[in-house]
Amino acid sequence: MKFSFILPESLPSMTVKRLLEDYFLIPRKIRHFLRTKKHLWVNQKEVNWQSLVQPGDELTLFFDDQDYPDKDLLLGEANLVEELYQDQHLIVVNKPEGMKTHANQPTELALLNHVSAYVGQTCYVVHRLDKETSGAVLFAKNPFVLPVLNRLLEKRQIKREYWALVEQAFQQREAIFREPIGRDRHDRRKRRVDPKQGKRALTRVSRLKNFPHQALLKCQLETGRTHQIRVHLAHHDHPLVGDPLYNPHKGPRLMLHAHRLRFIHPFSQKEICLEAPSASFEAQIQLLKNKG
Structure with missing residues (x-):
């Protein structure tokens, strides 16, 4: 692999x-390979580790197969991928509801497998959506x-905005839910508000x-706990419509959609702001508007 930017x-x-x-x-291991093999150039010239780099310099990195061994991944179906954005470093796609972000078994196909087939090389999940949730996902x-994208995610510099259709009218114009979230001891599939042992969630x-x-509702995550939006809304008596785990009433689908993804590109420093459509989600909202 060779990268120049x-x-x-x-x-x-x-x-x-x-x-x-x-x-x-x-x-550290990869930095060692770059240094000993002289696989890092600045402005087309070899440099040492104490050389200064400046804004506008061209950085070129070379990687051998042993630096990043190929990851064995079963390729899926490229025609199932709806691209929202792509460049040499990353791709954002629109995940349909009912599809896993990544597989749990080597022979299972999920969005990651389909995206890898679409791109023509193995890709890597930066963040995930629940199987029943639709919307923008970054790879x-x-x-x-x-690791560069993971750092942005950890520092909350990748902003994720969701649409959520919930039971009952919501009286407040805005709210912040801060209850800690932990595992449900009675159902391994579920999470619950746990003030004593739960992890911080906002x-x-x-x-x-x-x-x-x-x-x-519009929901924005400041933390990334499993089922965070679903648990917080259900805890405040506004469970998501169609949620098979936290709402006993049936619905057309889990009405949670990752509508917008926004971040500063780590290499170009340009703002990337993407919106993902969802025909099934928007159809249900239109139906409610028509009922008026």
């Missing part, structure tokens, strides 16, 4: 060593980019529209 203007001057360790988060196109909720017996 221009260092962004917002990047301060720093040594090659600091760039690889603190900015790109390249693992790294190679293992070098993965969900911001805004009301978009009230219907007679339901409400359309």
